[in-house]
Amino acid sequence: MTDAKKPDTPRTEPVQSATFTKSVNAEIRRAADTGIYDIRGGGAKRSVPHFDDLLFLGASISRYPLEGYREKCATNVTLGTRFAKNPIELDIPITIAGMSFGALSGAAKEGLGRGATAAGTSTTTGDGGMTEEERGHSKMLVYQYLPSRYGMNPDDLRRCDAIEVVVGQGAKPGGGGMLLGQKISDRVADMRDLPAGIDQRSACRHPDWTGPDDLEIKILELREITRWEKPIYIKVGGARPYFDTALAVKAGADVVVLDGMQGGTAATQDVFIEHVGIPTLACIRPAVQALQDLGMHRKVQLIVSGGIRNGADVAKALALGADAVSIGSAALIAMGDNDPKWEDEYQKLGTTAGAYDDWHEGRDPAGITTQDPELAARLDPIQAGKRLANYLKVMTLEAQTIARACGKSHVHNLEPEDLCALTIEAAAMARVPLAGTEWIPGKGI
Amino acid sequence: MTTIDITEQGLRYLNETLQQQSTGTNQKEWDIINPRGSHAIAVGLDAPIQVTVNGSTGYYCGGMNKQASITVKGSAGPGVAENMSSGMVVVEGDASQYAGATGRGGTLVIRGNAASRCGISMKGIDIIVAGNIGHMSAFMAQKGNLVVLGDAGEALGDSLYEARLFVRGSVKSLGADCVEKDMTEEHIKQLAELLERADMDADPAQFRRYGSARQLYHFDVDNVSAY
Numbered sequence: 001m002t003d004a005k006k007p008d009t010p011r012t013e014p015v016q017s018a019t020f021t022k023s024v025n026a027e028i029r030r031a032a033d034t035g036i037y038d039i040r041g042g043g044a045k046r047s048v049p050h051f052d053d054l055l056f057l058g059a060s061i062s063r064y065p066l067e068g069y070r071e072k073c074a075t076n077v078t079l080g081t082r083f084a085k086n087p088i089e090l091d092i093p094i095t096i097a098g099m100s101f102g103a104l105s106g107a108a109k110e111g112l113g114r115g116a117t118a119a120g121t122s123t124t125t126g127d128g129g130m131t132e133e134e135r136g137h138s139k140m141l142v143y144q145y146l147p148s149r150y151g152m153n154p155d156d157l158r159r160c161d162a163i164e165v166v167v168g169q170g171a172k173p174g175g176g177g178m179l180l181g182q183k184i185s186d187r188v189a190d191m192r193d194l195p196a197g198i199d200q201r202s203a204c205r206h207p208d209w210t211g212p213d214d215l216e217i218k219i220l221e222l223r224e225i226t227r228w229e230k231p232i233y234i235k236v237g238g239a240r241p242y243f244d245t246a247l248a249v250k251a252g253a254d255v256v257v258l259d260g261m262q263g264g265t266a267a268t269q270d271v272f273i274e275h276v277g278i279p280t281l282a283c284i285r286p287a288v289q290a291l292q293d294l295g296m297h298r299k300v301q302l303i304v305s306g307g308i309r310n311g312a313d314v315a316k317a318l319a320l321g322a323d324a325v326s327i328g329s330a331a332l333i334a335m336g337d338n339d340p341k342w343e344d345e346y347q348k349l350g351t352t353a354g355a356y357d358d359w360h361e362g363r364d365p366a367g368i369t370t371q372d373p374e375l376a377a378r379l380d381p382i383q384a385g386k387r388l389a390n391y392l393k394v395m396t397l398e399a400q401t402i403a404r405a406c407g408k409s410h411v412h413n414l415e416p417e418d419l420c421a422l423t424i425e426a427a428a429m430a431r432v433p434l435a436g437t438e439w440i441p442g443k444g445i
Numbered sequence: 446m447t448t449i450d451i452t453e454q455g456l457r458y459l460n461e462t463l464q465q466q467s468t469g470t471n472q473k474e475w476d477i478i479n480p481r482g483s484h485a486i487a488v489g490l491d492a493p494i495q496v497t498v499n500g501s502t503g504y505y506c507g508g509m510n511k512q513a514s515i516t517v518k519g520s521a522g523p524g525v526a527e528n529m530s531s532g533m534v535v536v537e538g539d540a541s542q543y544a545g546a547t548g549r550g551g552t553l554v555i556r557g558n559a560a561s562r563c564g565i566s567m568k569g570i571d572i573i574v575a576g577n578i579g580h581m582s583a584f585m586a587q588k589g590n591l592v593v594l595g596d597a598g599e600a601l602g603d604s605l606y607e608a609r610l611f612v613r614g615s616v617k618s619l620g621a622d623c624v625e626k627d628m629t630e631e632h633i634k635q636l637a638e639l640l641e642r643a644d645m646d647a648d649p650a651q652f653r654r655y656g657s658a659r660q661l662y663h664f665d666v667d668n669v670s671a672y
Contacts, residue, residue, distance in 0.1 A: 035666045149547040149566060152528055154489050154509040181663060193549065193568040193587045194606055198662040201604070203585060207565040208524035208543040214504070217484045221505040224460045225489030 080231020091120025115388025311398020
């Protein structure tokens with residue numbers, strides 16, 4: 001007897017493990033080679049319940065629709081009506097999220113400002129202060145107040161249109177930031193009061209307040225410095241949306257910005273992006289519930305972000321109770337990020353168009369997430385702004401199309417009753433019935 | 446001298462009035478009475494005026510100050526002179542936590558003690574403390590000078606960047622990447638100027654200087670245990 005099988009003996013087909021997949025194994029080998037975790041940009045890439053798992057019901061015999069080209073469907077939104085003397089008036093319910101000069105080039109920031117302004121909406125600074133490019137080209141600019149306080153000063157506070165106190169973001173609730181040395185040009189370094197070329201850490205907590213009671217006093221200070229003129233937003237990452245929203249309202253927010261796990265970051269550990277925080281879809285209803293429980297729904301506005309891609313996503317977020325949405329990754333893609341026309345160069349970086357996420361390395365072929373002058377020169381801010389404005393216009397038209405089909409004369413009139421869910425998970429998270437049933441998991445019907 | 450009574454006239458009136466003063470104002474001296482621990486007193490000022498607060502203050506007194514000279518005749522709550530960019534804030538009593546946080550210029554003088562996280566994330570301010578400072582002071586401090594005539598608590602200068610720390614008394618412990626450095630003639634001269642500006646009588650030669658070892662400026666997996 002011998003154990004050796006004859007060549008013609010049938011063999012079990014090789015089976016790849018569902019647990020130890022090729023990419024899991026590659027990551028184990030990469031970790032073993034380098035001894036360091038993977039850092040990347042972007043948001044969660046894993047598949048999670050999302051707006052695609054919801055459908056609108058549309059009008060039928062029991063409800064009548066509005067004529068697409070004849071009957072008005074308004075899209076304007078006012079942010080900051082609670083305390084601010086000068087609320088922000090947007091033409092569309094889609095804003096541009098905070099992204100820093102440093103993470104992005106000056107031209108990219110200018111492009112965001114141009115596009116947002118042309119579309120009648122606001123854009124937002126980021127961790128690193130306000131640049132002339134974005135202030136000059138943004139009709140409405142939201143100035144972020146971040147733990148690092150890089151570039152923070154009272155003059156910029158007074159020339160912004162709203163202030164966003166950033167507590168967290170969806171890609172990394174509870175995490176700070178890191179801008180690696182290769183992106184710290186002299187200009188970036190000067191704005192941040194740090195030496196050029198060193199890795200710059202952004203703290204995860206604010207240096208001079210620690211909880212909702214302190215935050216309330218911090219907001220009082222910001223209002224006193226800006227004469228109670230500016231709307232004050234509080235941005236939180238999707239973690240405990242009911243309590244975070246309630247505490248933000250308690251602390252005095254005019255607007256709550258809620259960012260789900262698909263929301264992007266310039267640079268964070270992959271393990272953080274993929275394993276901390278909850279999906280955008282799961283954030284909205286608890287936040288709206290908190291506002292309703294406090295009698296503040298529509299009085300304190302809710303902006304939702306994280307994975308918004310098209311007008312259907314916008315309409316669904318609004319139907320679940322948000323007042324507006326915010327986009328970051330999609331705006332970069334509209335301007336040219338991850339465009340297949342740079343495929344040869346993505347290949348040289350060991351990646352491919354659509355998957356490029358090493359934004360922290362500053363070698364972006366599209367010239368957006370870089371401080372390299374030659375790469376940055378590839379982005380024409382005027383053209384980028386036009387592309388962004390077009391994209392925002394399309395999203396708005398799409399949201400209006402759906403709203404009219406549901407018989408709504410304003411996109412804010414969309415409501416959960418207009419929706420159903422394709423999956424049990426989405427039905428439970430969005431608190432709308434599974435399609436064709438009256439069943440909302442967790443509602444006990 | 447113009448007097449504002451916070452209890453009578455309110456915080457909004459106080460800040461609005463002081464913020465409206467321009468660089469060329471003739472009303473240089475302002476007396477604030479009945480502060481009663483109010484928060485955000487004299488914030489966002491931007492004129493070369495002298496403001497005296499007669500009593501103790503709550504959070505963020507003198508926050509984001511430019512040009513103004515503010516004296517607190519009492520103790521100050523958390524975050525006094527936070528993010529100041531120029532001018533001078535003097536606390537005659539003690540200061541609570543985060544004194545001078547993220548300050549990017551100007552001078553903060555504390556004639557009593559300062560609590561924890563004094564000078565956290567400072568970006569160019571000069572802070573001179575006559576007494577002791579609490580733990581985690583000068584955490585992630587980027588620029589500027591912190592002078593302490595008394596003792597420093599635990600983890601002084603943790604994750605320090607380019608700020609300079611001068612301590613005359615004991616230091617309970619140094620934070621990650623903070624080391625003692627030589628006092629050269631340049632440092633003694635600079636320290637003498639800081640002490641003079643704060644109107645404090647101390648011999649610069651009695652101080653020790655601490656700064657960043659600059660070992661954590663670039664992420665290195667071999668330094669993981671330091672974080």
